[in-house]
Structure formats: C-alpha cells, structure tokens
Amino acid sequence: MNSYNSDGGDFRRDNDRQTTGISRTNSILRMIFGIFMIVIYVGMGVLLLINFFGWDGDWAWTRYVVGIVLIIYGIWRAYRQIKGIDNPYMS
Numbered sequence: 001m002n003s004y005n006s007d008g009g010d011f012r013r014d015n016d017r018q019t020t021g022i023s024r025t026n027s028i029l030r031m032i033f034g035i036f037m038i039v040i041y042v043g044m045g046v047l048l049l050i051n052f053f054g055w056d057g058d059w060a061w062t063r064y065v066v067g068i069v070l071i072i073y074g075i076w077r078a079y080r081q082i083k084g085i086d087n088p089y090m091s
Helices: 009-049 060-081
Strands: none
Touching: 009 060
C-alpha cells in the first residue's frame, strides 16, 4: 500500500500553522498602521486648528473646517479600531 495519506495529514496541519502565523502578523501590522493613521489624522487636525503652518488670509476658515473634519475622522477611525471593525482577523 502507498504510504501517502490522501487527506493531507501533516501537510495540512503545517499549512494551517503557517496561515495562522501570517494572519496574526497581518493583524498586528494592521493594528499598528491603524494607530499610526489615527495619530496622523488627529495630529494634522490639531495643527491646522492652532495655525501651526501660518496660513492666514481669506481662506482661513478652510483650515478650521479641514481641521475639524480630520479630528472627527480620526476619532471615527479610533472607534473602529477599538471595536475591531477595521480588522477582520480580530473577530
């Protein structure tokens, strides 16, 4: 008889371990990237609101609008990150 196991045997278990490791690594990288982007969005919004870049003139109202929108979007991303909505591997 042939010593080959038709159900995959050890190969399938090894492949599952590798896939789990990749998923875990992918999940960690997604989490780090998500946190990084939250900091970028909220940080840029705050910098625009305090006029860090020195943009004055008739269009000053736009930096307030964009700053508020960036902060709100950063908070939304933080909520999604905490709830695990952004990362399908966390559920």
